[in-house]
Amino acid sequence: MSEHGGPDLPQRRLLVTDVPGPNSIQLNERRRAAVSSALGAAVPVFVDRAGGGVVIDVDGNSLIDLGSGIAVTSVGNSAPHVVAGIRDQSERLIHTCFMVAGYEAYLEVCEQLNDLTPGDHDKRTALFNSGAEAVENAVKVARSATGRAAVVAVEHAYHGRTSLAMALTAKNRPYKHSFGPLPGDIHRVPNSYPLRDGLTGAEAAARSIRRMEAEIGGENIAAIVIEPIQGEGGFIVPASGFLPELSRWARDNGIVFIADEVQTGFCRTGEWFASEHDGVVPDLVAMAKGLAGGMPLSAVTGRADLMNAAHLGGLGGTYGGNPVACAAALGAIATMKELDLNARARHLENLMRSRLGVLADECDIVAEVRGRGAMIAIEFAEPGTLEPVEGLVPRVAKRCAQAGVIVLTAGTYGNVIRLLPPLVIDDELLIEGLDVLSESVKEEVGR
Numbered sequence: 410m411s412e413h414g415g416p417d418l419p420q421r422r423l424l425v426t427d428v429p430g431p432n433s434i435q436l437n438e439r440r441r442a443a444v445s446s447a448l449g450a451a452v453p454v455f456v457d458r459a460g461g462g463v464v465i466d467v468d469g470n471s472l473i474d475l476g477s478g479i480a481v482t483s484v485g486n487s488a489p490h491v492v493a494g495i496r497d498q499s500e501r502l503i504h505t506c507f508m509v510a511g512y513e514a515y516l517e518v519c520e521q522l523n524d525l526t527p528g529d530h531d532k533r534t535a536l537f538n539s540g541a542e543a544v545e546n547a548v549k550v551a552r553s554a555t556g557r558a559a560v561v562a563v564e565h566a567y568h569g570r571t572s573l574a575m576a577l578t579a580k581n582r583p584y585k586h587s588f589g590p591l592p593g594d595i596h597r598v599p600n601s602y603p604l605r606d607g608l609t610g611a612e613a614a615a616r617s618i619r620r621m622e623a624e625i626g627g628e629n630i631a632a633i634v635i636e637p638i639q640g641e642g643g644f645i646v647p648a649s650g651f652l653p654e655l656s657r658w659a660r661d662n663g664i665v666f667i668a669d670e671v672q673t674g675f676c677r678t679g680e681w682f683a684s685e686h687d688g689v690v691p692d693l694v695a696m697a698k699g700l701a702g703g704m705p706l707s708a709v710t711g712r713a714d715l716m717n718a719a720h721l722g723g724l725g726g727t728y729g730g731n732p733v734a735c736a737a738a739l740g741a742i743a744t745m746k747e748l749d750l751n752a753r754a755r756h757l758e759n760l761m762r763s764r765l766g767v768l769a770d771e772c773d774i775v776a777e778v779r780g781r782g783a784m785i786a787i788e789f790a791e792p793g794t795l796e797p798v799e800g801l802v803p804r805v806a807k808r809c810a811q812a813g814v815i816v817l818t819a820g821t822y823g824n825v826i827r828l829l830p831p832l833v834i835d836d837e838l839l840i841e842g843l844d845v846l847s848e849s850v851k852e853e854v855g856r
């Protein structure tokens with residue numbers, strides 16, 4: 410294993426062609442002829458290999474990865490323990506369907522998640538394939554356990570693209586537009602967005618609770634679904650006290666508090682789960698992205714009385730908790746423990762904050778640098794206002810890609826750059842990536 414825990418790829422930014430290069434251009438032509446045009450792409454390259462903090466494209470360009478495939482390859486791409494787990498498992502058993510016959514790797518993942526998620530109460534877990542599927546199953550569990558129908562989500566939320574998940578998602582384009590009718594009894598209340606609402610956590614919680622009491626009634630609500638730090642919405646960190654107050658009110662009213670930790674989980678924010686920063690113990694936790702080192706696996710973990718409430722056969726799916734994906738998850742979790750990736754995420758936060766703090770001082774178009782751990786975003790607004798800057802962020806991201814750095818965009822108003830580096834990225838490589846980003850912003854705003 411190399412120093413950063415990944416396969417032995419040179420950890421450097423190196424461009425040998427334009428981005429995209431000729432091989433990527435050719436594959437993009439085949440893509441246009443074969444793949445639905447409804448799928449986007451953040452970077453116009455096709456990838457051959459990746460590891461540590463770099464992605465090598467099919468033209469031999471080595472790009473700095475500040476996206477981790479959207480917070481998935483936190484342990485690095487093709488991380489050794491993940492690869493070993495996949496190899497061993499795939500040589501013995503690839504599939505039974507857990508509802509047909511069991512296998513030990515499924516149990517081991519459930520035991521690990523019962524142990525790692527917040528709270529030391531009696532827990533149970535069920536495994537699925539994607540984040541959206543985890544969220545949907547958490548809602549099914551909550552509705553079944555409470556006998557109630559209403560589900561509450563907050564402004565700027567993102568919970569996935571399946572029918573119920575997109576109804577819980579706030580943003581219309583691209584997620585919901587033209588895909589209705591959406592499922593009913595989904596209600597939206599304000600979140601806590603300190604930059605834009607200026608409220609304390611207690612004030613923001615009181616506002617949301619007042620809305621739920623007036624418009625839905627606590628006794629009709631099965632669940633509140635919330636990301637402890639909003640991902641797609643732009644890494645919005647709620648004001649201190651907001652989540653504890655909301656979860657206290659949920660408990661008092663028999664409402665299931667579901668933390669969607671799909672993006673924030675597994676060391677991303679410097680804790681195993683972002684709920685821990687606020688001392689919140691969710692009733693149910695939905696997990697996916699970082700869980701299995703790049704393999705498709707998701708989970709719902711929570712209170713045993715809730716997880717056991719639905720009828721026999723009520724939860725499941727053909728592929729959920731696939732043996733190879735479970736083996737990958739066990740390898741990923743072992744890597745997180747072995748390399749202490751929580752400490753690493755906090756270290757990366759310091760690096761990103763100090764570098765981007767300089768950018769914020771130099772550029773009055775930076776409204777805020779925020780986030781936790783290795784989940785840091787820049788929100789752009791017209792100087793002296795909170796008016797979202799239009800069109801800037803895609804241009805900055807494109808400039809970064811052309812200079813060999815992958816960054817992702819976010820935000821309801823499309824005015825946020827989000828950084829989700831692999832937690833095993835070398836310091837120097839991250840700093841180089843941040844410098845390219847800072848330069849790209851300055852070039853775009855003409856300063």
Ligand SMILES: *Cc1c(COP(=O)(O)O)cnc(C)c1O
Nearest residue numbers: 539540541567568569640671672
């Ligand atoms: C990505 C994401 C989802 C959806 O996960 P998929 O695996 O894409 O279905 C749900 N919730 C949050 C917070 C996410 O970031």
